[in-house]
Amino acid sequence: MFEFAWLWAFAALPLPILFRLIPEKKQGQFAALKVPKLTSGIAVSTGKTGTSKWRLLIATLAWIALVTAAARPQWLGEPVSIPAEGRDLMLAVDLSGSMKMEDMEVNGQQVDRLVMIKHVMKDFIQRRVGDRLGLILFADTAYLQTPLTYDRDTVEQFLNEAVIELVGEQTAIGDAIGLAVKRFQQKEDSNRVLILLTDGQNTAGNITPEQAKELAISEKITVYTIGVGADQMLMRSLFGTRRINPSQELDEDMLQGIAQSTGGKYFRARDTESLQEIYATLDELEPVERDTRQMRPLQALFYYPLALALCLSLLLACTPFLTMISQKLKS
Known part of the structure; x- marks a missing residue:
């Protein structure tokens, strides 16, 4: 649909006519600076009024085009519905000293657990x-590193900048859940989902996992817990190579209890592939329902009459010179 955003701008169309009706003496009173005419000093004597009529017509068309551009012509497309559905996900990542354990593999290289989490979570974040x-x-x-935001690149950047033992060596799982509860309390329309990744057990913090679980239940927050770490790895020593369990400190019972009590689910990430499968499962979380919004694509068209006004103005400015050259050629 074609329309003018500022239709009232067409009220300026008769201004040149009104100014023309003012006597010349009074016109001089309004002028703060007298500007000599473009044709002063140029003798133009055609003996006809045809040129003046053409100049008047060009000036009139240029003014109409300029006012039309000022009225902001635009084209409005058909209404398009925008789905205003989405999840509110809080990611809690463990940075304790045990995350240094290099029992994970990414692209054929042995890496620590945090590097693997960053590698897999990069794609998970960008799909959100x-x-x-x-x-x-x-x-x-x-610590809250990034509040709930639609800016996925910023979330990914802050995760990539995180380093192990940035906030200590122990594991405060209860504090992480409690902080998520506090942040979700500020979101009334949130579906309140927390994804917690850890490789150990609660060894620090101001509140216990049991207390944090009760808070999450009371605020209707769904907690999905992910235990990170391989079941076994080869360890070299002076006495040869032996097989150990690098995840023996992982408190799976506690993580399962938190997830089940809050309506979530516990996952076990033993390698890169299993963590990718976990994220694929998390993709199926139900989005929160919000009011559907509508928008109409808008295309501005003011530059067409503006360009026409510019071209006509240039033609009007060149008319005296073209007339003079024409006369010289005839003589």
Whole structure:
């Protein structure tokens, strides 16, 4: 649909006519600076009024085009519905000292657990189009690194900048859940989902996992817990190579209890592939229902009459010179 955003701008169309009706003496009173005419000093004597009529017509068309551009012509397309659905996901990542364990493999190389989490979570974050993401980092205590936001690149950047033992060496799982509860309390329309990744057991913090679980239940927050770490790895020593369990400190019972009590689920990430499968399962979380919004694509068209006014103005400015050259050629 074609329309003018500022239709009232057409009220300026008769201004040149009104100014023309003012006597010349009074016109001089309004002028703060007298500008000599373009044709002063140029003798133009055609003996005809044809040129003046053409100049008047060009000036009139240029003024109409300029006022039309000022009225902001635009084209409005058909209404398009925008799905205003999305998840609100808070990610809590463990940065305790045990995350240094190099029992994971990425692209054929042995890496520590945090590097693997960053590698897999990068794709998970970028797939969250339309979702609000937040990031909590925890060790001795929990810190909100990124509040809930649609800016996925910022969340990914802050996760990539995180380093092990940034906030201590121990594991405050209860504090991480409690901080997520506090942040979700500010979101009334949130579906309140927390994804917590850890490789150990609660060894620090101001509140216990049991207390944090009760808070999450009372605020209707769904907690999905992910235990990170391989079941076995080869360890070299002076006495040869032996097989050990690098995840023996992982408190799976506690993580399972938190997830089940809050309506979530516990996952076990033993390698890169299993963590990718976990994220694929998390993709199936139900989005929160919000009011559907509509928008109409808008295309501005003011530059067409503006360009026409510019071209006509240039033609009007060149008319005296073209007339003079024409006369010289005839003589």
